[in-house]
Each structure stands twice: as structure tokens, then as C-alpha cells.
Amino acid sequence: MDLNQRGGFASLFIYTKREMAKKIDEALVRKVAKLARLELSEDEIEEFTVQLSAILDYMEKMNELDTSNVEPLAHCLPISNRFRDDNVKASLGTEKTLANAPQRDGEFFKVPKILDEI
Amino acid sequence: MSCKELRDKIARGEVKSVAATEAVFGSIKKYEGTIGAYISTFEKQALAKAKEVDARIAAGKEVGRLAGVPVAIKDNMCTTFGATTCASKILENFHSPYNATVIEKLLAADAVIVGKTNMDEFAMGSSTENSGLKQTVNPWDTSRVPGGSSGGSAAAVAGRMCFAALGSDTGGSIRQPASLCGVVGLKPTYGRVSRYGLVAYGSSLDQIGPVTRTVSDCALMMNVIAGHDENDSTSVSEDIAPVCDYLARLDEPIDKLKIGVVPGLNAGSDSDVQKAIAEAIEVYKKLVAEVVEIEMPHFDYAIAAYYVIATAEASSNLARYDGVHYGHRTERPADYIEVYSKSRAEGFGKEVKRRIMLGTYALSSGYYDAYYLKALKVRNLIRGDFNNVFEKCDCIMMPVSPTTAFKLGEKIDDPLKMYLSDIYTIAANLAGVPGISIPCGFDENNLPIGLQILAPAFTEEKLLRIARMFEMQTDWHQKKPTMPK
Numbered sequence: 001m002d003l004n005q006r007g008g009f010a011s012l013f014i015y016t017k018r019e020m021a022k023k024i025d026e027a028l029v030r031k032v033a034k035l036a037r038l039e040l041s042e043d044e045i046e047e048f049t050v051q052l053s054a055i056l057d058y059m060e061k062m063n064e065l066d067t068s069n070v071e072p073l074a075h076c077l078p079i080s081n082r083f084r085d086d087n088v089k090a091s092l093g094t095e096k097t098l099a100n101a102p103q104r105d106g107e108f109f110k111v112p113k114i115l116d117e118i
Numbered sequence: 119m120s121c122k123e124l125r126d127k128i129a130r131g132e133v134k135s136v137a138a139t140e141a142v143f144g145s146i147k148k149y150e151g152t153i154g155a156y157i158s159t160f161e162k163q164a165l166a167k168a169k170e171v172d173a174r175i176a177a178g179k180e181v182g183r184l185a186g187v188p189v190a191i192k193d194n195m196c197t198t199f200g201a202t203t204c205a206s207k208i209l210e211n212f213h214s215p216y217n218a219t220v221i222e223k224l225l226a227a228d229a230v231i232v233g234k235t236n237m238d239e240f241a242m243g244s245s246t247e248n249s250g251l252k253q254t255v256n257p258w259d260t261s262r263v264p265g266g267s268s269g270g271s272a273a274a275v276a277g278r279m280c281f282a283a284l285g286s287d288t289g290g291s292i293r294q295p296a297s298l299c300g301v302v303g304l305k306p307t308y309g310r311v312s313r314y315g316l317v318a319y320g321s322s323l324d325q326i327g328p329v330t331r332t333v334s335d336c337a338l339m340m341n342v343i344a345g346h347d348e349n350d351s352t353s354v355s356e357d358i359a360p361v362c363d364y365l366a367r368l369d370e371p372i373d374k375l376k377i378g379v380v381p382g383l384n385a386g387s388d389s390d391v392q393k394a395i396a397e398a399i400e401v402y403k404k405l406v407a408e409v410v411e412i413e414m415p416h417f418d419y420a421i422a423a424y425y426v427i428a429t430a431e432a433s434s435n436l437a438r439y440d441g442v443h444y445g446h447r448t449e450r451p452a453d454y455i456e457v458y459s460k461s462r463a464e465g466f467g468k469e470v471k472r473r474i475m476l477g478t479y480a481l482s483s484g485y486y487d488a489y490y491l492k493a494l495k496v497r498n499l500i501r502g503d504f505n506n507v508f509e510k511c512d513c514i515m516m517p518v519s520p521t522t523a524f525k526l527g528e529k530i531d532d533p534l535k536m537y538l539s540d541i542y543t544i545a546a547n548l549a550g551v552p553g554i555s556i557p558c559g560f561d562e563n564n565l566p567i568g569l570q571i572l573a574p575a576f577t578e579e580k581l582l583r584i585a586r587m588f589e590m591q592t593d594w595h596q597k598k599p600t601m602p603k
Contacts, residue, residue, distance in 0.1 A: 024479070036433060036478040037440070037455070038471060039463035048475055054534050055476060059422045062492050065499065072494030073501060075322040076550030076575070077309050078358055082351065096215040100444035109443055114454040 023056040024049060121187045121281045121335040122365075128186040131175055135168035135186025138281075139230050142188040145279045145601075146232070152602045154254045155264075155274040157193045158200045159233035164188065167230045182228030183342055189224060190280040192271050193234040194241055195326070196315035197221050204317050205249040206239045208439050208446045208465025218315020219347045220284060220326055227342045232280050235270030239467045240436065241291055241319045243267050244539055247530050248469040255526065256299060257599040258565055262523040265295030271329045272299035276599055282339055283329045288320045289424055290518070290543025292327045293555040297518035297568025300557045300597060302585070303329045304336050307575045308550035309354035310361075312347030318435040320428035321352075323547040332595050333556060333586045337364035340578060359576035371587045372580060377402055378412040378511035386541065387520040394559030394567040395517050401591050402515075412507045412514065416499040420545040423500065425537055426480050426493035427548070432470075433477030439465065472533060501549040504574075513584055514572040517542050518555045522565035542570060552578050556585050557594035566597070 029049045033040045040048065094107050103110040119127075127133040143161050150156060171186040191197070194204045196214035203209045217225070224231060238248035246254045246269025254269045256262040257277040264273040268285030272295035275283050285292040287305035296303025304327045311326045318324065328339035344361045347353045377399065384392045399409060441447035441461030448460035466474070480489040507514060520539060529536045546553040552575070555568035569588070573581040589595055 028479075029475070032475055032479045032482065035482060036474050037437075037458040037462060038466070038474060039456070039459040040471070041463075044468075044471065048472060051472065051533055052476060052479065055425065055537070056479075056489075058534060059426060059489065059493075061422045062419055062426075062496050065416070065419060065496060067492060067495035067499070070495040070498050072491055073498035074494060075308070075352070076501060076548075077352060077354060078575075079309070079352075079354060082355070084348070092215050099215065100212055102441060102444070102447035111442055112451055112454050112457060 023053045120332045121184065121330065122338050124281060125183070125185055125187050125338070128171070129175060129181055135171045135230060136165060138186060139164050139168040139188050139232070142232055142280055145277070149277050149279060149601055152255065152260055153257055153273050153277050153279070154252050155235055155270045155277065155279055156190070156233040157203055157205060157236050157251055157270070160200060160231060163199060164230045164232045171228050171230070182226060183338065184224065184227040184229035186228065186230060187281050188230045188232045190233050190235050190271060190274045190283040191221065191224070191231060192237055192268050192283070192285050194237060194286060194317040195221060195284065196317070197234070200234060202234070202317065203251060204240050205237045205251050206465065206467065206470070207250045208462070210251065210446070212444055214315070216315065219312035219349060220343050221315065223343050229342070235268070235274055235283060237270055238267035239470050240317065240432070241267040241286055241288055242432070242469050242473055244290070244294060244536055245524070245529065246270065246295070247526065248467055250467045253526070256523045257601060258300060259523065259563065260602055262525055262565070263298070265298035265519070265523065267291040267295070268329060269295045272296050272301055272303065275299070275301045275329050275331060277601060278598065282331070282335050284326055284343070285329045286316055286324055286326050287547065288323045289428060289547050290540050292329060293518050293543050293553055293568070293570060294540070296329055296555040297570070298523040298566065300566030300594075300599070301329055301331060302333055302336050302554065302556050302595065303327065304340070304554045304578070304582075305546060305552060306340065306344065306578055307552045308547075309352055310359070310552070310576065310578065311343050312345070312350040312353045314347055314349040320431040321435060322431060323428060333582055333589045334365065334368060336554070337368050337582045340364045340582070344578070354576070362579050364579055364582055367579070368583055368586050369590070370583060371405065372512065372583055375402065375405070375407040375584065376511040377407050377409050378507050378514040379409055380414050380417065380514070380516065381411050383417070383516055387517045388522065388561065390561035391517050391520065391522065391567050395515070395569060398558040398569045398588065399515055401588055405587055405591065410511050412510060414503040414507060416496065416503050417545055419496050420500055420548060421537060421541060423493040423496040424540070424544040424548055425476065426489050427497060429473040429477035430480045430490050431477070433474045433481065436470070436474055469533070497548045500545055504549040504551055508574045512573065513581065516570050518568040518570040522561045522563070522567060546572050551575050552581055554581055554585050556588060557597070558588070558592070559594060560597075
């Protein structure tokens with residue numbers, strides 16, 4: 001990874017490939033994958049451990065800024081919540097709603113059982 | 119021919135929409151095998167619509183603002199016809215039960231929708247190489263990427279495989295492919311165009327906009343798609359920011375135009391890109407524009423903040439793909455947990471997994487403050503930069519991309535390097551301001567270069583006029599790629 005290949009990148013790409021403090025190890029990658037309900041292969045775990053460490057290391061750049069007196073900005077809109085009357089409107093209906101179901105059973109979405117035999 | 123010219127000719131009965139639509143499908147048949155711009159096309163439906171528009175014109179009836187014009191849409195906008203795949207295996211067979219608001223608007227304007235275009239899976243990427251379904255190449259050089267994530271839309275417009283297209287822009291996904299393919303691309307102000315029916319990636323950043331051959335076509339498309347929508351709670355009320363006729367005064371130059379330029383910022387680009395941007399600014403100077411030097415002290419931090427915020431939002435938005443209600447479900451799950459984890463493992467491509475992981479990490483207990491909250495604060499600083507700068511100038515000019523179209527495969531194995539190529543585009547998404555890319559030259563390999571113009575929120579009318587000033591002085595927008603045999 002050579003991010004400084006273009007000379008004279010002004011201050012833009014001043015990201016030196018310093019010896020990276022490992023932000024994230026394989027155990028943490030496994031934990032995050034579990035939280036995200038994402039089954040990863042051993043290869044992916046290895047690959048993501050390296051890549052996510054590098055990306056998170058780059059994100060440390062934000063710590064150069066003192067933000068102790070800055071409010072977080074979740075969105076940029078000049079609006080606040082708007083309310084409307086609670087009127088009954090037509091909905092999609094059962095057939096349209098179930099049309100994309102991977103499995104259905106009559107008027108229901110079908111999934112594997114989630115409880116053991118009692 | 120531009121959409122505007124075509125629409126007027128069709129409306130006057132001089133050209134049949136059927137003929138224009140057939141010509142577009144002729145190009146698609148000729149070039150699609152090489153370019154790969156489309157995930158799906160709708161020839162029968164398009165010709166039927168064209169015929170219906172022609173018949174209404176022959177009968178002397180009123181027709182819409184895009185009457186009979188063949189357009190394409192990015193495949194992350196819901197349509198009741200065809201599939202809405204987001205270029206993902208997880209949605210490969212998803213058929214939306216409703217149309218996105220922009221689709222309803224296009225249809226009401228009598229546009230002829232010819233197909234849905236390829237993209238990076240879930241709009242995550244800068245090269246369209248992350249598509250889970252097919253590869254799109256750049257019409258200017260088929261060994262290179264079209265940019266992304268709206269690469270299919272830009273390639274289709276550049277390759278004359280449609281007259282205009284819709285894209286979506288979360289961190290540059292309209293402007294960057296437009297730049298790399300030599301066409302015009304506008305990311306409107308956040309909240310200007312309804313996101314209802316746009317498959318969500320980074321909800322506080324996503325915005326739909328046009329990809330067109332000319333600035334006038336861009337204005338025409340905005341006339342059709344802009345405006346408040348009660349189905350999108352983040353679409354802005356017209357009391358706050360009224361929509362105007364973007365074509366009405368398009369050819370009127372802006373008096374006493376003040377252009378902001380950040381000294382040193384362009385130095386990060388290829389020398390050909392720097393040269394083209396400098397020459398473009400000279401064109402404006404000759405039109406008596408004044409160039410003012412501005413400072414954007416937090417611009418450097420945009421990539422870091424963006425990739426925290428966008429991935430955090432993505433990890434939350436993409437939690438809905440659970441294999442239960444729609445989308446791919448794994449064949450033989452051992453238990454209900456595997457319905458989720460295996461379906462997602464099989465359905466998502468690598469970049470999507472990477473971003474879900476990054477976002478989940480940034481939002482997880484113990485890391486939330488250090489990454490997510492910090493990024494939101496940095497976002498506020500970046501917006502502050504724009505607010506300060508727009509007190510001194512009408513617009514900011516800079517490159518769209520530090521390089522022209524890169525080779526297929528060049529950056530795909532190095533995600534961080536790919537992320538860094540978004541440096542010039544993502545600040546606009548974080549601040550919610552509009553930005554346009556217009557063709558402004560070519561590099562030594564005859565690859566197109568785009569000029570980016572950024573303007574204050576809800577000033578698209580002025581932004582388009584500024585872009586049009588350049589278009590009236592130059593002929594870059596008329597250059598076409600030599601299409602492969």
C-alpha cells in the first residue's frame with residue numbers, strides 16, 4: 001500500500017504508513033461479525049483483520065481535531081419533524097407483501113422453527 | 119442530440135419516439151456486450167410507451183416534459199416492472215411492489231424507461247467493480263472502469279445507449295462516474311429529490327440526481343424529479359426551499375460571479391487534471407468572474423468522517439436483509455441464526471461485508487464515541503467550512519477525481535486506496551450541498567476530465583447556470599467516445 005506515490009499531495013494525503021498499532025484482532029473481527037449476523041470464512045476473517053486495521057488507523061486522523069466544543073451533526077436539513085393526520089390509507093395487501101417471500105405458508109412468512117421441541 | 123432537442127422534436131411530431139427508442143435499443147444491442155451498462159432492459163414495454171406517446175401527440179393531446187425520451191435508471195430505485203437488484207445477489211430476484219417517487223415522476227413526464235443500469239453493489243464503491251452481477255467498462259477505454267457507483271448510468275449516457283439517466287450519490291457516486299465517462303452529473307442538495315423507493319445505503323447522505331449529456335438536460339431532468347414528497351420525511355418542504363423552473367433562466371450568466379478556490383487542493387491530482395481545472399477556471403475569468411482564495415481547514419478529514427458515518431448507516435440499513443421477508447435465503451439453515459448469517463454471507467459481496475463490519479464496529483459498545491460520535495462532530499466542522507466559504511463566494515471549483523478513469527482491477531484489492539480516490543466528492547455529501555461534474559478536458563490518454571462545482575444548499579438553479587456558462591464557451595460536452603465494434 002503506497003499512498004504517497006503521488007508527490008506533492010499537499011496536506012491531503014499525508015498519511016504515512018507508520019507501524020500500525022493493531023486496532024483490531026481476529027477475535028474482535030469474529031465478535032463484530034457475530035453482531036452483524038454475518039458468517040465469515042477464515043480467509044475473510046484474516047483479510048478483514050488486516051484491512052479494517054488499516055482503515056481504522058487512517059480514521060485516527062480525526063483525533064488531530066479538538067472537537068470538545070463541537071456538537072455532533074446527524075443530518076444537514078433545515079427541517080424538524082412534520083406531522084400529518086392519521087388517516088387510513090390503502091396498504092400493499094397480503095399477496096403483494098408475500099410475493100417476494102423466500103418461503104410462505106398460506107398468508108404467512110415461513111421460517112425454520114426457533115424453539116426446540118418441548 | 120440532447121433530451122431537450124429530442125423532446126421538442128417529438129412533441130412537434132418531427133421525430134417519432136418509437137424511432138428514437140428503436141435507435142437506442144439498436145445501440146444497446148451493438149454495444150452492451152462490450153460495455154455492460156445494463157442489468158435489465160425493457161424493450162417491449164419501452165416501445166409500447168413510445169408508441170402511446172406518439173399516438174397522443176398525433177391526436178394533438180398534451181404530453182409531459184420528457185415526452186418520448188428514452189432514459190435509464192440506476193438499479194437501486196424500486197420499479198414494479200423488472201427486478202430491483204442493487205447489483206446484489208441478495209436482491210437478484212427482488213420485484214418491488216411499488217415504484218420509487220422518481221420513477222412515478224419520470225412516467226408522469228412521459229419518459230420512456232429503457233432499462234436499469236449496473237452499479238457497485240448497494241452503491242458501495244467508486245468503480246462499479248463491486249457489482250455482484252456484471253462488469254461495466256468505460257466507453258472511452260474498455261480496459262478501464264467507468265467510475266462508480268453509478269457507473270452503468272454514466273457509461274450508458276456516454277455510450278449513447280440512452281439519452282439521460284438517473285444515478286444516486288452518497289459520496290460522489292453520480293459526479294465521479296460522470297467525470298470519468300465525460301458526461302454531466304448533478305448531486306442535488308440533500309432533501310431536494312425524494313429518496314422514497316431508493317434502496318438505502320447511507321440515509322443521511324444519499325441523494326438521487328441526473329446523469330446527462332448536457333447541463334440543459336440536467337436542468338430538464340431536475341424539473342421533472344425535484345420537489346417535496348410526503349413519503350420521504352427528509353424531503354424538504356417547498357415553503358423552506360421552493361423548487362423553480364431550472365430551465366427558465368439557464369442561459370443567463372451569473373453577474374459578478376465569485377469562484378472560490380482552495381489553494382493547494384488540486385495538487386493532489388494528476389498533472390493533466392490540474393491543468394484542465396486551471397484552464398476551466400481561466401474560461402470563467404474571461405467571462406469576468408472573480409477568483410477568490412478560500413480556506414477549508416477540515417476538508418482533509420472528510421474521508422475519515424465519511425467512511426465512519428456511511429458505513430455505520432449502512433450496517434444499520436442493511437440489517438433488513440435477513441432472509442426472512444424477501445431477498446436471498448440460504449438453502450439449509452441449521453437454525454434460525456443461520457437464516458440470517460448464512461443468507462447474508464451468501465448474498466453480500468466483499469465490499470458490502472467490509473462496510474457492514476466497519477459500521478458495526480463503529481457503532482458497537484466501547485467504540486461508538488471514538489468513531490461514530492467523533493465523525494458526526496467532524497461532519498459539523500466540515501459543514502461549518504462550507505458555511506464560512508459561501509459567505510465569500512458563489513461557488514467552489516475543484517476536480518471531481520484526482521485521476522481520470524483507472525484500469526480495471528487497479529485498486530480493487532486495496533479498499534483504503536479506493537476510498538481515498540473519493541477525496542474531492544464526499545465533503546459535499548457530509549455538508550448536504552449540491553455539486554455538479556461537467557466535462558472540461560481530456561488527459562494524454564484521451565480520457566475525460568470533469569470540473570466539479572459546489573454551491574450552497576438549494577441553489578441548484580444558480581449552480582446549473584454557472585455550469586451552463588462554461589458549456590456555452592466550450593465544446594467538451596460534445597465529444598463522444600469512439601464506440602468499440
